[in-house]
Every structure is written in structure tokens, then in C-alpha cells.
Amino acid sequence: YAFNGCSKLATVTFPSNSVLETIGEYAFQSNTALTAITVPSTVKKIDQHAFANCGSLATVTFPSNSVLETIGYSAFSNNALISISFPSKLQVIDDQAFYNCGSLTSISFVSSSSLHTIGRYSFFGSGLISIVLPSSLKLINVYAFYNCLRLETVTFESSSLLEIVGSNAFYKSNLTSIILPTGVKSVESGSFSNCKSLHSISLSCASTMTIDSNAFSSSGMTSVSLPSTVIYTGSVTRTVMTSCSLCAVGKY
Secondary structure, three states: OOOOOOOOOOOOOOOOOOOOOEEOOOOOOOOOOOOEEEOOOOOOEEOOOOOOOOOOOOEEEOOOOOOOOEEOOOOOOOOOOOEEEEOOOOOEEOOOOOOOOOOOOEEEEOOOOOOOEEOOOOOOOOOOOEEEEOOOOOEEOOOOOOOOOOOOEEEEOOOOOOOEEOOOOOOOOOOOEEEEOOOOOEEOOOOOOOOOOOOEEEEOOOOOOEEOOOOOOOOOOOEEEEOOOOEEOOOOEEEEOOOOHHHHOOOO
């Protein structure tokens, strides 16, 4: 709570030789005059609500040698962020970390990203348009990209380790198509529900995932071609896929 509610605090500068490791809970919450922050490279954790409700905060910068591992619960919720580049050591984006950041149109990850978890409601209501998710990612938790009305493209890096697409993860997004990585084990209820523009789901003929019967409810999907090894009993018409173009071109 160090500077919580300091509504006139417009500038925060850390020395170049800073050894700060944690930005604590509610540290700069509701600092409505703050527009930009550069997080010291030594910071490993940004704790819950650290920069929440900083309504003018548009720019957050992480140095290339940042050792940041965790962005905590609601750490940057309700901010004016436009874009953000995450450092390679980042492992967890916790629940509601960027909740309701409607101006946030771009996020990026380096190719050596260590990210394995995107938490619940983490980008709820953001303005994201296109995202490329790192191969290290294993879990997209429930409601992670819920109500991202402008989100048109989601791409998974090759050799993706993704295992779970959580319930309502992409609910009401503007996706038109998506390619699911081969290693996905579960696509949960409502994952792509109410995605009215979604007409195509592609996956490898080697996939063995379970797709919840309501995964595509109220979406634009009218049919889906799936290998016999995939479990799906939903209302979208299913055909059996025995080979796929993704395998043919070495995608999987």
C-alpha cells in the first residue's frame, strides 16, 4: 500500500542500480496521474493490485534483461495500457491481471518465453485484435479472453505445449478460424461460445483431445471435421477426418 491512492503522483523513477525484487500489493493503486512506468530489471514479482485502477497508465516497459516471473492478481486492471511486451522469464499472468483494459490492443512475447499460465479473466474485456501465444504456454484458464470483442486472430507457436483451453476462454470474441495445437487435452465448456464469426476449427489428425459438447455453442460453426480419436458429442455436425493438410505440410 506504499503509494496507494496518491492521485497526483505522475512520475515514478527507479535508479539504474535498483535491486528491487517485488512491487508489493496495492503499491501504486489508483494513482490516476501516472502515465508510464519502467519496471526495474531485478523485479521478480508484481503483486496483486499493484497498479490497478491507474486510469492514465498507458505505458509499462520491461528491460530486455528483466527477471520478472509473475504478474499478480489484478495487477494492471482498469488501466489505459495500449500495448505491452512481456519479458522472457515471465511464467504466470495471474487472474484478472489486465482485466478491463479496453485500450489494450497489442501484447507480445519473445520466442524464448517461459510463460506457462494465463489466468482467469486475465484479459477480460481488452481491446486485443491479434495475438501470438508462446509455445511454452500450457494453460489458458477460464474466461481468459472473455468478451474480447475485437479479437480476430489467435496463433499458437509451433511445438506448442498447450494442454487446456478453459471454459469460456474466448467467449464472444471475433475469431473467424483457429488452429488448435496437437497436444491439447481439453477444450472446455463455452470455450468458443458466442463467437459469431467463427466458421473453422483446424487440428491435426493425431489429436486426442476432449471437446466439451458446449464448446462451440451459439458460434458460427455449422460443421467440424475431427479425427475419430477426438471426443466430441456437441450439436455442431461432425464428420470424421482421416488425414489433414496440417500434417502434410509438417505443421505437426
